[in-house]
Amino acid sequence: xxxxxxxxxxxTRTRILDAAxxxxxxxxxxxxSMRMLTAKAGVNLAAVNYHFGSKHAxxxxxxxxxxxxxxxxxxAALDRLEVDAPGRVLAPESIIRAFIGPxxxxxxxxxxxxxxxxxxxxxxxxxxxKSIRALIGHLYAPAMERYKAAFERALPQMPREELVWRIYxxxxxxxxxxxxxxxxxxxxxxxxxxxxxxxxxxERLAAFLTAGLNAPLKSTIRKAA
Amino acid sequence: xxxxxxxxxxxTRTRILDAAxxxxxxxxxxxxSMRMLTAKAGVNLAAVNYHFGSKHAxxxxxxxxxxxxxxxxxxAALDRLEVDAPGRVLAPESIIRAFIGPxxxxxxxxxxxxxxxxxxxxxxxxxxxKSIRALIGHLYAPAMERYKAAFERALPQMPREELVWRIYxxxxxxxxxxxxxxxxxxxxxxxxxxxxxxxxxxERLAAFLTAGLNAPLKSTIRKAA
DNA sequence: GTCTATATCATGATAGAC
DNA sequence: GTCTATCATGATATAGAC
Numbered sequence: 001x002x003x004x005x006x007x008x009x010x011x012t013r014t015r016i017l018d019a020a021x022x023x024x025x026x027x028x029x030x031x032x033s034m035r036m037l038t039a040k041a042g043v044n045l046a047a048v049n050y051h052f053g054s055k056h057a058x059x060x061x062x063x064x065x066x067x068x069x070x071x072x073x074x075x076a077a078l079d080r081l082e083v084d085a086p087g088r089v090l091a092p093e094s095i096i097r098a099f100i101g102p103x104x105x106x107x108x109x110x111x112x113x114x115x116x117x118x119x120x121x122x123x124x125x126x127x128x129x130k131s132i133r134a135l136i137g138h139l140y141a142p143a144m145e146r147y148k149a150a151f152e153r154a155l156p157q158m159p160r161e162e163l164v165w166r167i168y169x170x171x172x173x174x175x176x177x178x179x180x181x182x183x184x185x186x187x188x189x190x191x192x193x194x195x196x197x198x199x200x201x202x203e204r205l206a207a208f209l210t211a212g213l214n215a216p217l218k219s220t221i222r223k224a225a
Numbered sequence: 226x227x228x229x230x231x232x233x234x235x236x237t238r239t240r241i242l243d244a245a246x247x248x249x250x251x252x253x254x255x256x257x258s259m260r261m262l263t264a265k266a267g268v269n270l271a272a273v274n275y276h277f278g279s280k281h282a283x284x285x286x287x288x289x290x291x292x293x294x295x296x297x298x299x300x301a302a303l304d305r306l307e308v309d310a311p312g313r314v315l316a317p318e319s320i321i322r323a324f325i326g327p328x329x330x331x332x333x334x335x336x337x338x339x340x341x342x343x344x345x346x347x348x349x350x351x352x353x354x355k356s357i358r359a360l361i362g363h364l365y366a367p368a369m370e371r372y373k374a375a376f377e378r379a380l381p382q383m384p385r386e387e388l389v390w391r392i393y394x395x396x397x398x399x400x401x402x403x404x405x406x407x408x409x410x411x412x413x414x415x416x417x418x419x420x421x422x423x424x425x426x427x428e429r430l431a432a433f434l435t436a437g438l439n440a441p442l443k444s445t446i447r448k449a450a
Numbered sequence: 451g452t453c454t455a456t457a458t459c460a461t462g463a464t465a466g467a468c
Numbered sequence: 469g470t471c472t473a474t475c476a477t478g479a480t481a482t483a484g485a486c
Contacts, residue, residue, distance in 0.1 A: 012469085031255040033461060044471055049463060051469095123348060125405045161419075162429070169433045172401025173394050180350045180397065194386075204387070208394045211440030212433040237451085258479060269453055274481060276451095 013051050015041040018113050020062050025120040029059055029132070060135055063124075066106075066117045067136070071143040073102040078146055092154050093210040099147055100174055100205055104198040107178060115196070122179015155213075162217065170209045177205060238276050240266040243338050245287050250345040254284055254357075285360055288349075291331075291342045292361070296368040298327040303371055315379050318435040324372055325399055325430055329423040332403060340421070347404015380438075387442065395434045402430060 019041035023032035034055060038045045052058040077098035081090055106114035124136055151167060152160070194200055244266035248257035259280060263270045277283040302323035306315055331339035349361055376388060383391075419425055 028253050028255055030253055034463090035461080044469095045462095046464080046471070047469085055462065125401070161416075165429050166433060169398050169402065169430070172405065173398045173437075176350070176397025176401045177394065191386075204390050205394070207440040207442075208391060208437040212398075212437035215432040215436030217432075259481090260478080270480095271453070271482080272451085280480070 012041075012043050012047055015043060016048060016051060016058070017062055017065060020058055021066075021113050021120060022116045024059070024062065025116045025123070028123070029129075056131070059132060062117075062120070063132075063135060063139065066114070067121075067139040070102050070106070071140065074099055074143045075146055077101060078150055082150075090150060090154050092151065092213050093206060095147065095150050095154060096170065096209050096213070097202065097206050100202060100209070103174060103178055104202050104205075107196055107201075108198045110196070118178045119180075122175050125175060151213075158217070166213050166215075169212060173209060173212075174205065177201070237266075237268050237272055240268055241273055241276060241283070242287055242290060245283055246291075246338050246345060247341045249284070249287065250341045250348070253348070254354075281356070284357060287342075287345070288357075288360060288364065291339070292346075292364040295327050295331070296365065299324055299368045300371055302326060303375055307375075315375060317376065317379050317438050318431060320372065320375050320379060321395065321434050321438070322427065322431050325427060325434070328399060328403055329427050329430070332421055332426075333423045335421070343403045344405075347400050350400060376438075383442070391438050391440075394437060398434060398437075399430065402426070 016037065019037045020032070023037045023040060026032070027036070034048050035045060038048060048055070048058055052061055078095070081094055081098055103118065106118045109115055121136075124132065148164075148167060151163060155163060158166075241262065244262045245257070248262045248265060251257070252261070259273050260270060263273060273280070273283055277286055303320065306319055306323055328343065331343045334340055346361075349357065373389075373392060376392060377385070380388060
């Protein structure tokens with residue numbers, strides 16, 4: 001019942017999450033120490049254990065904060081498509097755009113930390129401990145199921161197994177593109193501002209992915225040497 | 226001038242490299258300690274510093290051992306294509322197959338450690354310290370330049386900037402596919418043996434990438450809602 | 451070349467004053 | 469809720485016997 005300001009309650013938590021997101025991205029989960037991130041956040045070392053309980057619980061919180069809304073947005077975008085075209089078969093390209101949009105928009109959020117998170121997410125597919133992989137898979141599962149079903153309806157003639165692989169390829173292209181926009185020298189020659197232009201990236205990615213998804217089922221008969 | 230067996234000279238080095246490759250893949254560069262990897266290799270803790278000088282130098286050695294031959298094989302495959310069709314324009318698909326072949330073959334090498342390395346490589350695009358990224362970029366550079374030039378000749382009508390992005394997307398799809406074949410639950414439904422069948426993967430990837438690379442330049446005009 | 455033993459330091463976590 | 473101080477552990481690296 002005190003009259004003290006109520007601000008500090010969430011602020012420390014948020015500052016820790018922001019710092020953790022950036023440092024986990026830069027140094028990995030093991031490489032970023034709690035001392036590093038509490039120093040960056042300007043909070044006391046013990047605050048992490050007070051607010052989150054352990055380093056591992058902090059890692060989970062970092063992912064949940066961003067992934068939950070991102071996948072909600074993905075599902076909402078798909079819902080909108082289906083409501084706007086009731087009963088009709090959706091074009092694969094529009095499903096692709098609905099899926100990649102929420103992730104792409106995040107890379108424009110440099111100040112709010114979204115870009116850091118996107119790159120952190122990219123590393124997560126290969127690096128982390130099993131427990132983290134399981135968490136990510138769990139958080140992604142609902143959106144993935146919805147999109148898988150949408151693609152199956154949009155491409156009824158494609159064998160299920162081939163479709164699963166092509167979804168996997170698309171997922172990989174997106175993950176890599178979002179994660180590595182800073183790091184890969186190949187892209188270094190491009191205009192720097194293009195790397196974070198979500199609209200341009202969406203056009204380029206949508207064209208590439210749509211063509212890949214619709215690739216002919218029998219590979220072209222090539223005349224071997 | 227002793228008559229002792231000469232085997233031990235290289236064996237310790239190799240055992241350390243094999244163990245490091247696997248443990249760096251599983252736990253990351255910071256997460257895998259020298260104690261862990263010397264224990265796995267069955268060598269003494271001090272042997273790493275004797276043979277490599279430091280942990281960082283060991284990491285470099287791990288990459289050089291595999292990347293050098295892999296890129297040599299890639300360049301050789303492109304050379305062969307150009308020799309077999311002198312003066313003629315190469316089909317984009319054959320260039321793609323020449324590039325992805327050496328990496329794909331590695332995932333079949335479970336026993337020799339190639340599969341471990343491929344997954345280790347995948348994480349490297351997003352995770353590592355700048356010094357490692359620089360090393361990787363340096364080791365890749367010759368092959369990337371050759372292939373970039375080959376694609377430019379094969380697709381003279383495509384704007385250079387769009388081509389760079391499409392090469393980037395292809396590179397990402399390959400990297401992700403190779404790196405994540407174990408981890409992603411989406412693919413878990415497939416027949417497990419298919420994940421490591423290089424021939425099947427090459428067919429699937431080549432179809433997807435070729436279509437993506439050749440995607441129409443203006444995205445389909447879609448009737449928005 | 452290989453080993454034991456150890457120096458030096460950083461880590462995650464916690465106890466307890468305020 | 470926040471701080472200081474500290475514990476127990478495990479890290480890289482090295483010195484020196486064999």
